[in-house]
Amino acid sequence: MKGKLSQIIEESLKKAISVRELQLDKFPFSVIIEKPKDKVHGDLSVSIAFSLAEKCKKSPLEVASIIYKHLKPETGFIEKVEIAGGGFLNFFISKTYLCKSMIEITRKGNKFGHSNTGGGKRIQVEFASVGPTGPVHIGHSRGAVIGDVLANILEEVGYRVTREYYINDVGTQIEILGKSLMARYEEILGKKPEVLEGGYEGQYISNLAIKLKEKYGEGCLSKDVSFFSCFAVNEILVGIKKDFEDFGVRFDKWVNESELYHRGEVKNTIELLKKKGWTTLENGALWFADDVLVRSSGVPTYFASDIAYHLGKYKRKFYCIIDIWGQDHHGHVSRLGNALKVIGCDVNKLEVILYQLVSLSRRGEPVKMSTRKGEFITLREVMDEVGRDSIRFFFLMRKSSSHLNFDLELAKAQSLENPIYYVQYAHARIFSIFREAKKQFKIKNSPTINDWRELEILNEEVEIDIMKKLAFFPDEIAKIALAREPQGLTVYLQELAALFHRFYTEHRVISNNLNLTHARFVLINSVQIVLAKGLRLMGIEPRKRM
RNA sequence: GCGCCUGUAGCUCAGUUGGAUUAGAGCGGUGGCCUUCGAAGCCAUAGGUCGGGCGUUCGAGUCGCCCCAGGCGCGCCA
Numbered sequence: 001m002k003g004k005l006s007q008i009i010e011e012s013l014k015k016a017i018s019v020r021e022l023q024l025d026k027f028p029f030s031v032i033i034e035k036p037k038d039k040v041h042g043d044l045s046v047s048i049a050f051s052l053a054e055k056c057k058k059s060p061l062e063v064a065s066i067i068y069k070h071l072k073p074e075t076g077f078i079e080k081v082e083i084a085g086g087g088f089l090n091f092f093i094s095k096t097y098l099c100k101s102m103i104e105i106t107r108k109g110n111k112f113g114h115s116n117t118g119g120g121k122r123i124q125v126e127f128a129s130v131g132p133t134g135p136v137h138i139g140h141s142r143g144a145v146i147g148d149v150l151a152n153i154l155e156e157v158g159y160r161v162t163r164e165y166y167i168n169d170v171g172t173q174i175e176i177l178g179k180s181l182m183a184r185y186e187e188i189l190g191k192k193p194e195v196l197e198g199g200y201e202g203q204y205i206s207n208l209a210i211k212l213k214e215k216y217g218e219g220c221l222s223k224d225v226s227f228f229s230c231f232a233v234n235e236i237l238v239g240i241k242k243d244f245e246d247f248g249v250r251f252d253k254w255v256n257e258s259e260l261y262h263r264g265e266v267k268n269t270i271e272l273l274k275k276k277g278w279t280t281l282e283n284g285a286l287w288f289a290d291d292v293l294v295r296s297s298g299v300p301t302y303f304a305s306d307i308a309y310h311l312g313k314y315k316r317k318f319y320c321i322i323d324i325w326g327q328d329h330h331g332h333v334s335r336l337g338n339a340l341k342v343i344g345c346d347v348n349k350l351e352v353i354l355y356q357l358v359s360l361s362r363r364g365e366p367v368k369m370s371t372r373k374g375e376f377i378t379l380r381e382v383m384d385e386v387g388r389d390s391i392r393f394f395f396l397m398r399k400s401s402s403h404l405n406f407d408l409e410l411a412k413a414q415s416l417e418n419p420i421y422y423v424q425y426a427h428a429r430i431f432s433i434f435r436e437a438k439k440q441f442k443i444k445n446s447p448t449i450n451d452w453r454e455l456e457i458l459n460e461e462v463e464i465d466i467m468k469k470l471a472f473f474p475d476e477i478a479k480i481a482l483a484r485e486p487q488g489l490t491v492y493l494q495e496l497a498a499l500f501h502r503f504y505t506e507h508r509v510i511s512n513n514l515n516l517t518h519a520r521f522v523l524i525n526s527v528q529i530v531l532a533k534g535l536r537l538m539g540i541e542p543r544k545r546m
Numbered sequence: 547g548c549g550c551c552u553g554u555a556g557c558u559c560a561g562u563u564g565g566a567u568u569a570g571a572g573c574g575g576u577g578g579c580c581u582u583c584g585a586a587g588c589c590a591u592a593g594g595u596c597g598g599g600c601g602u603u604c605g606a607g608u609c610g611c612c613c614c615a616g617g618c619g620c621g622c623c624a
Contacts, residue, residue: 035562037570047565050604060604085566086604131624172623285622295622302624330550331619356551357618398559401551403617405558419572425586436583479562491560494571505579505588546586 002033002475004077005044005091009033012070013048021066022056035472042082042090043468049087060087093468099455101471105526106449113477113533118158121319125151128249128324129166132236133177134202136243136379138391139326139358142404144379145395145539146355147324148249149486152537157481162318165251166309169233170258171302176200178229184209185228189218208235243379247388248539260308266300269308269343278342291335306332307339314345322484323352324400330354353484355400361407377408386411389540393420396487396538419494423531424543426497430528431544433509437521440510447521457519462503466527469496473530477537486538493534500527 009031016022036045049064056063064087071081079094105112127147130140151161168174180200183193188209212220212231220227244251260266270286270293273279280287284296293304313321325332333354337347360377382391385408394411397419398404411418437443449455458467473492480488509520532542 030563032563034565036566037561038566041566045566050565053604088566133624168624174624176623283622287622292622297622299622301622306624327551327618329619329624332624333550354550359617402559403552410558421586422572425584429584429587433583440583476562483563487560488562491571494560498571501587502589504583505585508583510583546584 001093001472002044005033005046006031008071008078009046009048009067009089011072012067015070016066021069022052022058022063036090041084041088043093044091046089046091047087049089053087063087064089093471095456095464096452098464098467098471099452099458102455102467102522102526103449103452105470105529106447106522109446109529110533110536112529113474114156114158115474115478116158117478118154118160118481121159122162122317123154123159123320123322124162124164124313124316124318125154125322125324126164126166126313127151128244129168130240131168131171131173132233132240133173133200134236135204136240138360138377138379138382138406141247141379141382141391142355142358142395142400143324143326144244144247144249145392146353146400146486149392149396149489149538150322150324150353150484152539153477153481153486153489156477156537159319159481162253163251164253164255167237167254167256168302169237169256170261170305174229174233175225177232178225178227180205181208181212181228181232182225185212185220188213189221191221204236204239205232208232211235247379247383248392255309257305257309260305260312265308265312266305269311270294270300270304272311272343273307273339276342278339288339289335303332303335303339306336307343310336310340310350311343311345314340314349318349321350323350325352325354327354327356351484353400356403358395358404358406361405382408382411390418390420392539393418393423393490397490399485399487419490420540421546422501423493423497423535425546426500427528427531427535427542428544428546429500429504430524430531433524434521437510443521447518447525449518449522454515455519455522457516458523460503460507462499462506463520463523466496466499466503466523469499470526470530473533489534489538493531496527496531496534500524500531 013022013031031046031048034045034047036042046067049060049067052063053060058066061083064083067089068081068083076094076096079092081092082090084090108114125147128136128140128144130136136144147163151163155161176196176198177200179196183196183199184205186193188206208231212228270279273288273293274286278288279293285292286294288303291303292301293307294300310321333352337350340350341347379391390411394406395404434443458464476488476492480486507520509517509524511517535542
């Protein structure tokens with residue numbers, strides 16, 4: 001709708017310029033359309049007269065009047081236009097348009113909201129990538145939700161999305177993991193292992209050791225660390241994949257860091273940086289600016305392989321590359337960008353979304369989490385405790401840059417008052433109405449409608465508000481996709497649910513007035529379609545009963 | 547010390563690329579609403595110097611600078 005209106009304004013401006021009523025050297029490249037807070041200011045409003053006033057040497061009111069004069073009476077979309085507040089142009093959407101929107105929703109069903117603004121361009125979203133040194137903990141799950149839902153939304157607006165998980169399966173941490181497992185294995189076989197400083201200590205390590213013993217007996221005592229590392233990584237990865245699967249997160253591609261080494265990509269990338277003259281040798285290590293690419297031991301760092309990984313992404317020719325990382329990686333952003341820049345990558349294509357880590361508490365007492373010490377709450381545990389849908393909704397209620405405090409006891413205690421139930425309840429109520437309707441009429445769950453005039457009978461204020469809210473859904477999705485802010489979905493769904501609950505309380509759907517009943521069936525069916533759509537985009541299954 | 551993020555009602559947070567003389571929602575508080583499609587709901591009411599200051603602008607919760615408070619990062623870890 002905003003796009004439609006900005007086009008109308010642009011045409012008016014062009015006309016005004018061509019007849020020299022507005023003196024502008026440059027055409028303003030974008031017309032910003034806003035949604036006023038107050039209904040009396042219309043459904044959509046434009047404040048461009050203020051910004052043009054100075055350039056044209058006219059008052060905002062004069063500019064607004066000129067734009068107003070050249071507006072083409074539009075095709076039933078706009079009911080009326082007002083100039084107010086000294087230069088605002090306020091537009092009121094026609095009821096005809098709203099009624100026609102309901103027909104569109106009814107016909108399109110779960111395809112409503114889909115658009116092709118992305119034009120099939122390919123976007124890669126890399127998210128939730130954590131080293132396979134332990135089970136997924138709840139902190140990482142936030143990145144998983146943000147990435148998964150953002151990917152859903154980008155697909156909805158017509159991009160082809162590749163969801164990718166980068167597995168850091170080599171390096172110091174993996175070696176420590178192997179040593180930790182080795183020590184535990186030796187321990188349960190009655191040997192006294194070497195003391196290991198800073199090793200991984202979680203119960204899952206012991207479980208892996210037991211598994212090794214059951215499978216090979218004492219046969220692994222002669223194996224070296226890399227054997228244990230490899231075994232641990234593979235086993236843990238199986239668990240991670242299962243965790244994400246049960247959490248409703250899917251990936252199209254899993255990339256192993258080790259593969260980048262086997263294919264020589266890391267080496268080639270380092271050579272490329274060297275050749276371009278951007279590296280220095282100091283204390284036996286190879287540096288790029290203030291960071292080490294290759295250790296004095298000859299082993300490349302994570303930094304080096306990540307440059308290689310991203311160079312690979314560029315070679316795959318994505319329109320846009322999105323990385324979703326925990327805030328603790330923010331120091332990595334600029335140096336990665338700088339390195340990519342000097343080897344010829346267009347860094348404008350790279351977007352890094354940082355999310356604040358989840359801090360966990362129990363009855364207000366902070367819970368310290370450390371993967372290494374095994375002191376952490378896993379995604380699995382929280383899923384069992386509060387349910388996957390609640391976690392998803394909760395994690396999407398705040399913008400990614402906000403801190404998120406997650407109190408386990410509170411989450412459990414509030415589970416009945418969790419906002420997700422508010423939205424789900426609205427959805428379930430609609431099904432309930434249709435169940436009741438089935439008893440009284442012989443109707444299907446999905447009413448059909450061909451003539452928009454049948455909806456003109458919907459005159460209550462809250463009905464009009466609902467229709468507007470629904471008609472704006474595609475705009476909402478587009479905005480969320482563009483801003484890369486999937487949390488906007490929770491706000492929209494709560495607002496729509498609130499309108500529905502009010503409508504439900506104030507008015508009856510099923511009544512003696514058959515025409516009104518039918519129109520309201522169409523209305524609530526549309527609400528159901530959009531609620532379900534929004535929830536599914538969030539990876540939450542809409543409920544028919546509570 | 548340097549860098550990133552955050553600071554809005556008692557609590558948890560919205561606030562649309564700066565917009566309209568009354569800054570919103572949920573929880574919690576108070577008072578109402580079930581003979582009728584699900585009360586996990588609705589309505590009303592109380593509660594705020596938008597951390598503080600200066601500035602830019604026709605216009606600032608939103609942008610800039612400084613200060614205060616909290617979180618995180620600053621490794622030849624990833």
